Amino acid sequence: MHRTVSVCVALVLLVMTVRRTNGDIPVDETEHEQLLAVVPCIRRLCEKYFRSERAMKGSLAIINIKPDASTFQQHILRSFNEDPRHELGVMVKDASRPHWNASHVTEKAKNYLMLIADSSALAAPIRQLRRLPTWNPLAQVVVLFTTELTPLVFEIEVRNVLQELFDNSVLNVNVMVQRYNTSVLEVWTWFPYESGGCADNIDRLRLVDECEYIFQAADPERNVRAAWVFRERHYFSDYGPKIPKYYNYCPLKVSTSIWEPFVVGNASHIEKGLEVLMLDAITARMRLVPVFSVIESALTTARITADNQTGLYADVLQRRTDLMVGGLHENPISRKLLSATIPYYQDDLTWCVPTARHAPKWLNVFIIFNVWTWLIAIGIIFAAAALLYRFNYVERLYRVNYTWMLLQSLAFSLSVYAHYWPRRVSIRLFLIGYMFYGLHWNAAYHSFLISVLTRPRYEPQISTVQQAIQAEFGFVGAENTLGHFDKPDANSRHIATHYQVCKNLDECLGRLRCERTIAIAMSRAHSSNSRAIGEAELYCFPKVENIYTYSVSMLAKKDFHLLPKINELIRRISESGLLGKWQKESEKIRIDQDEEDGAGGSGGEKSGEGQTILRLDHIEGAFYLGAAGLILALIAFIGEVLYFRAKRRYRWRDNLLDRYLL
Template structure:
């Protein structure tokens, strides 16, 4: 135990909590050796000490550290005659740390000292240390050392086997290893990593040994890394099936996708060989379409893979056993509503002028009629030669209206005063007619758009229903959110996001949720756009519901995580990922033969008969009214002639 204390003082970071994991059995935990170690470490006052056990109740209350542990001392005990007993008890100790009540504080990157308390002569210590270090590797622990009390017989056999000379008065042996040191030491589970053994005469020899190296370089000598890929375009596309003559079977090759590009860059930077494994999909088709990250993370925990890729979102990882890389793509899910539509062409005829302007026009027409009658009557009193046509209210109304419509009158006025007013009315009517026709032509071509929905409050007040897939329902389960409750009361669940977008863009009967990646993709391929290349679905100003970050998942403590994050940072900061996004959307646009995005050129339209259809209907209505008036006049004139002949 003096050796354990000395190594702790030399290598453990001061002020960081030291966890002492007691042996699983109570009799082993209450020995004088254990008490001596705890007392010695406590007396040094260098670290907070936490005692931990996995199988029996300890008297008194224990404080649980809420932050990550800094160092570990795991006391290993067992029967000298039963090799498996050591590993069984050690497995329980590790599982209690990684998956027990303190799993949130579990720190695989800490320094581990594992003293084997029994000095046995019945087994080779390198076999036991190899099994212990292999078990630690499953938990991604690489910075560890195993201590043994050695007998003279063990030392002699080891020296003869390795031909390293003599080591008189050796009391201890220190066992460790260094994964990824060369191409032959890639996977400790396969037994390819050699155990480094240092024999110690006394505790002063420890600082000369190569222990707690910890850091793994950036050259991994083409060691394999296993990638578990979930097919999620554009992050991971469907793999190609290639026939291998050597093996006589097909193999899957993943070569397209943003995540695949990042993995390739990581492989080149760290000199790794990549082995991509397909995700094991459930048989149920409904579940197959949405493979949870929790299903894939089980493969990491079991040691079958090193990294999970395929649109892995940081927000969907809840396990304390996993860690994530740096985010390389941020996305959001936000509300979108049907964009404002164009006004119908017939309604725009009546919206050319405001209501007040139409009232002014009617009042000016009435005032002009009254003025003409007054001027004619005033001139008649002074015996001015004016036609009686301009003193009759019906005739005056017809003439004034004809001038306003741009039609010539049957008889021009005679007197100067009436001619002056008549000329001013002609100028006024010409100006009004010119403005009206100009606006009429422009509105017949482009009628303008209705007032759009801009905020969530306006969306709620619009009376429109809401539609989204069932998986989005969890965003509104907060009972204290009044907006969420209002949305859930009027929700219509869609089978998937594509159906929701189709209902919203074509049916225009719901507001829905969509990710900004979906928005970019739809714009790039020209989907959900109108004739003028304008989008049919518009985002709200305050419609963001949740943000997501795309990451990769690894087991907690993965020694390569720092290097992987460094590569991801360089990809993002260098603009490489942004360029990948741009290429993906450009390829999608070219494949769909979609037009480019909306530009100012789209504001110019070719006038066709469709745009002038309303004008033709107006002209047809005018000719029909003129024909009807002509027929009525002919009938009325015929009846009047017959009456005159009868009376004559």
Template structure:
């Protein structure tokens, strides 16, 4: 034993930790994952070897977080009287896998053959020779003969990968459910039990199965309706009990299930945001009214009145010749008419003759030209791109907006898992909403409400609606993010291989390609249902300038015409009245 530890310590740079059944566990706050283990077994009988192995592995597992079942395990049997080394290796490997989910193990058993001492090294490959994760035979990796150079006869790797590139169609059981857009149930034949899924998460599983030649067997979904937190526990229980090999379906990467399952690396990332009612466009008539501020409109009206009075005063001043200035500027009513005509950009009946009146008239024409140019420019732009009401951008603005909070029943469990409780501040006006799709439709239709949703769900639901993703309006800040993953059974042999393939698919952008195709497909199907593929709302594509948008001008024209008729009728009635008085 001393020579073994001494030689091992000379060959490696990492510290060597020794443990035995009576040793006390060291107290260390810094956790180091053990990378390899050497387990020495000695006993008088074969059953004692298995019991000793069980005790030593349990003692090693008592190191807690430092224990690494994915490390390299070398089990050395010190008994030279083993009659069947292969059967003993089978028992040891079976015990390590069935009881402790340790797969990367090599068993070293001494064997005395024709007075020659040799050491046989055994291991197993769970997916070779028709095996599908079961221990049916062990493989003699190599042999070391002491009388020779005390080296292995071959240079093969003792701890090679247990999962080949091709698992030859071995089945893998998956526990999932119908949860759009992550897992979309396509077919469920209750006669033969065949189930197929599609979706943003299902595509990763399909890529893994095609690459490794696996057969996916979907377990039947639960009969009763469950929320996310309930099915999360239900599916993980199936994996922990051995009924399923994989649990997936909108499951976040979290530390709580790590004691029972092995997660893969995240392959879908999402963020939870508050989605609010989009700002409504302001009516175009209101845009025209708000083209200038109230003080600007007041100054404009005051200037028109003062300009008309100024025209009349200059034309009737003592310094102006009575025969020189035109009569259209000597009456106050005519001055108001001329001022209004210049402001509208039309001609006046006659130009002023007085020099001072011409100077002021020129300045007034320049001012009206500038105001008219600005008005026409903004008038056209407001018709093409109308203004909107104030949009909600922060959570504080959301609180003060008094929007109705549509809460999903699983929000409380999700908030507990993610340590998030800001949603409780909106519970003054809230409503239970078990169906995310229907509630989001209410939000897209313009209801004054708000929802906390994963961006993937919101984008998919909006793609299925007629309004599309352009009608989604989240606030600027992200509440929390999560990575979606699939959970494997503890010690699953597929974990490392899955992680490598998932990383390659993620870096290649295969998931994003599928996601864009999925959203585009559902949006096309929805548009075909509402008009044969035509745009659902043409007003979002172009703006048609019609006579309807000039109704303000026509209203002013009608008002002026009606006022002229009233004045004309008043003049006629006045003339008739004075005519009768004269006759009397």
């Protein structure tokens, strides 16, 4: 080869042997000569299709031919290999033998040439080609019948070929047929979207080219020399491209599950969603009409298999729908069975648990200060009471006991009224200092009290798998998630042992309202947008605790011919920033009301101005303290009465205890 092939383009000659031996198609001498006569036209038309504006220049000819190739096939092989321009390289293959590992080839083929005796010979070579990394269903495909077809058989065979390739998502097909009992080579094809068609049926066969290689006799009068010339007729310009820019408002059938924020709605009506808005924009640009069908929720959570009858991908595999959406991502099975669009959203699977409940509110009046601060404050009250009791004893102003002076000291420390009028200046100066201390203490207490009352406290939040295991949580999720815990580490083994399969994830999310020891494997995007539960009622683990992270994309039937156009539009949408805008539009508006069971929020009811309205439970600690004081007072009163009666009955003498009780 005299020049480097710039683009790896597979030109595949898939050949059924045509020989005049037992087991092959019988060919007489005249028919054999007519077959050889069309070889120049074959090469000429292939150059036209393979070098047209619809194909890439530069081709590698991969010829699939049996070892006992016929003369006709050998002539075709020579015509490409011995071209003086050397624009095609030739590589020989055999479709009947297993292909060697071709994983090192990365570029897609741009052109194919398939030689067959009849339409039944097409299936095996296509199976081989589909397994190669160079397989490209959007390439230019030329199919050549190596036998003459009668008018009765011709249309049936051509339709069978077009249908076989269409079933493999190949639409750019031109079929070469030798006109019966002539040396004229005809090229037939179909246009999937012609006359309002929707690429669902092969309605009309169209003749696009005719070619005949004939010997032109010399004509001295017209100064024409004897030579072999091509006589051609071209009709391709009468029709549009095979895959047009617009698609006649044909239906684009989409299977989906209801999965917020990607698809919002119910089984009877699709409202909105990130992917719904994206499909609306794509179909409007391509002039398609999206038609949605809702998948049962049990299918979306079941174990993913290659079952083409009842599995998750059954609708696409059976060609009942063209696309699947609903926050999907690729997996090893989908990569083999389906094609995916470019990703446009990143999501992750994580564990979601109930939010931590409010801590007991009766402690609100005590947690303002720590234990040592309270002990020092209480110690100051008792010490000040002892000083006041001693001052009163020295001045002999009032006949009171230590308990009474303790109440006076408490009143001073709380900056409230207390009835005590000392005479000495030193005692009054002490009381002034003590009153300033009480003023500062009272201001600090009330300011911190407001902060504590309006900022609710919570119990420790479960935020890791290890914490959930230690708290004896149960683990729930979809069946297709269980495979991610088939790992040797202790956490994975524990989860796999205690894992419960959930067929409806939204119903399981609702269980978080009433079950405090349950963790659900859930999409982070869906957990924050699900209508089954408020966003403030669940807590999802941080990203470092993710089960796995994945890219969301649409899944299409294998080698879907509209996939390149859809990918192009998705790329434009992503670059324009519309995805972020649609994401906000697809997220549902939440009005989270705080509940007494600690569902999060502000810890109090909100007024119309956004202020926190304190409820009884916010200050119940004060009532508990008051109740405890009343109970202690009642016990003390009963004790005093009993002591007084006992003293009178048994005529006890006055003692030190009388000073504190009587």
